[in-house]
Amino acid sequence: MTTNSLTTSQGAGRAGDKVFSGATLAAGCLILAVLFGVALFLVIQAIPALVAPPADIQGGHGFFAYIGPIVVGTLIAAVIAIVIATPVAIGVALFISHYAPRKLASGLGYVVDLLAAIPSVVYGAWGAAFLAPQISPAYGWLASNMGWLPIFQGPASATGKTILTASIVLSVMVLPIITSLSREIFLQTPKLHEEAALALGATRWEMIKMAVLPFGRPGIVSAIMLGLGRALGETMAVALVLSSGVLTASLIQTGNQTIAAEIALNFPEASGLKVSTLIAAGLVLFVITLGVNMIARWIISRHKEFSGAN
Amino acid sequence: MSKRIDVKDLNVYYGSFLAVEGVNINIEAKSVTAFIGPSGCGKSTFLRTLNRMHEVLPGARVEGEVLLDGDNLYGPGVDPVSVRTQVGMVFQRPNPFPTMSIRDNVLAGVKLNNKRISKGAADALVEKSLRGANLWNEVKDRLEKPGSGLSGGQQQRLCIARAIAVEPQVILMDEPCSALDPISTLAVEDLINELKDEYTVVIVTHNMQQAARVSDKTAFFNIAGTGKPGKLIEFADTTTIFNNPSQKATEDYVSGRFG
Numbered sequence: 001m002t003t004n005s006l007t008t009s010q011g012a013g014r015a016g017d018k019v020f021s022g023a024t025l026a027a028g029c030l031i032l033a034v035l036f037g038v039a040l041f042l043v044i045q046a047i048p049a050l051v052a053p054p055a056d057i058q059g060g061h062g063f064f065a066y067i068g069p070i071v072v073g074t075l076i077a078a079v080i081a082i083v084i085a086t087p088v089a090i091g092v093a094l095f096i097s098h099y100a101p102r103k104l105a106s107g108l109g110y111v112v113d114l115l116a117a118i119p120s121v122v123y124g125a126w127g128a129a130f131l132a133p134q135i136s137p138a139y140g141w142l143a144s145n146m147g148w149l150p151i152f153q154g155p156a157s158a159t160g161k162t163i164l165t166a167s168i169v170l171s172v173m174v175l176p177i178i179t180s181l182s183r184e185i186f187l188q189t190p191k192l193h194e195e196a197a198l199a200l201g202a203t204r205w206e207m208i209k210m211a212v213l214p215f216g217r218p219g220i221v222s223a224i225m226l227g228l229g230r231a232l233g234e235t236m237a238v239a240l241v242l243s244s245g246v247l248t249a250s251l252i253q254t255g256n257q258t259i260a261a262e263i264a265l266n267f268p269e270a271s272g273l274k275v276s277t278l279i280a281a282g283l284v285l286f287v288i289t290l291g292v293n294m295i296a297r298w299i300i301s302r303h304k305e306f307s308g309a310n
Numbered sequence: 311m312s313k314r315i316d317v318k319d320l321n322v323y324y325g326s327f328l329a330v331e332g333v334n335i336n337i338e339a340k341s342v343t344a345f346i347g348p349s350g351c352g353k354s355t356f357l358r359t360l361n362r363m364h365e366v367l368p369g370a371r372v373e374g375e376v377l378l379d380g381d382n383l384y385g386p387g388v389d390p391v392s393v394r395t396q397v398g399m400v401f402q403r404p405n406p407f408p409t410m411s412i413r414d415n416v417l418a419g420v421k422l423n424n425k426r427i428s429k430g431a432a433d434a435l436v437e438k439s440l441r442g443a444n445l446w447n448e449v450k451d452r453l454e455k456p457g458s459g460l461s462g463g464q465q466q467r468l469c470i471a472r473a474i475a476v477e478p479q480v481i482l483m484d485e486p487c488s489a490l491d492p493i494s495t496l497a498v499e500d501l502i503n504e505l506k507d508e509y510t511v512v513i514v515t516h517n518m519q520q521a522a523r524v525s526d527k528t529a530f531f532n533i534a535g536t537g538k539p540g541k542l543i544e545f546a547d548t549t550t551i552f553n554n555p556s557q558k559a560t561e562d563y564v565s566g567r568f569g
Contacts, residue, residue, distance in 0.1 A: 190405075192403060193405055193407060193408070195363065195366060195399075195401060196406075196407065196472075197418070198363065198366060198394065199399035200394065200395075200398070200418060200473070200476060201391050201392065201394040201419060201422055202391070202419075202422050203422075206422050210407065210422075214407070214409035215408070217409070
């Protein structure tokens, strides 16, 4: 009798392989199941609000008339926060990765990471109690000097508790996310490419433009989208800072509202159809966030050929 | 369009560690000079001091003079950026910018310092540089494709095209063929032979046959032991180094007795 020695298997090794692949499969499925479960919950709970007669919804004009202004408010707050935070974050990240002396860089990186560890309610309290009163004179100036722009139309809020203040607080909150991720990406720029640029006679800034930023582009986009995700969903800080109201174009008047803050402020006292309305608002936020992520993926994949991954 | 290099009493330090000691060497314009020696002997380090690329590492510094046609690279007020536009470099591993097309890679150095260049002039320069690097016929139909899609040897020649597009006086090559297969190596060696008609070429190589094939003069570097500084042992015509060296260490090295 002959046996092929290659057919005998190492029992223990095989079992380990199977357990591990099973565990990873289970983890992957769990994520999908949770996501699906949340989506299902949101849809089922939201249906009553979507099919209810318009007069029964808060405001009396149906769900979409109710949610529309809040969606716009949410987007305004998040976009302003990202517009403020992104250049600062990339600047800080570049300073840490390529300009600062090593000791200063590690200290600064640590401080930036600490910013992310501050609870959002603290940011909210700081925004409401400190930033808003400090910044309201600036709003007065904007209203009187640049009031011809709809976004700076007066009269400015005397308390400073406006959507612009909320956006500034949000930008401080997303700053550490974008900074840390960008810094990690910038540090991973291959030395080869940095040296290639320098050897051509590039200054440090030209080297960054030529090698570091193009290499880090997909990572920067991801970082911005993660920051945007946080800004869209941030609840506590907005709820504390913003004195909400109807949708207005002016950023320095009282008014506007975001989805997350709307849900948080109204949920405790809600019942019946009102609960469904708020959950439907949550569903809308879920869809927006999903859309933002898909756009980010699309932006990254557009330049795949030039990503350097090949 | 090429300049000679004269090095006087050059010491290279990393922090307080003396890496290369007391180098004196005169490199003729329009010639190929090869640096050979065992690993860690400081030949690459020394090469990088010829265009101040060693300064990329924190704590690296030199003492002594490197004269490019009489102008000291380390003189007061000399900007390393302008040194590197005069003294180009090709690296051990091909490093075209992955985010740029072949065409943009060639133009990368030219577009620095906000220099404007018309499309016609850019097209002409791309063709001239790629022809100069023996790459034009292989890539002329795909100039807009990424440079990272080329083979290793083609990428290295693209890097050479990128280096000569800025019209430097000197081209430094740090083991340019060590990551390439024999066919690609041959293509690059042929190119080096052509480059010396217009440029001063300095090449570091681990491959003694390569040094014998491509260079006019050869410098042998050696190190007494770990932690000791590397030194220039002997510098002479390549045929002399390989057939009739004056130093015992050189003879041992080129005959394969160590290193």
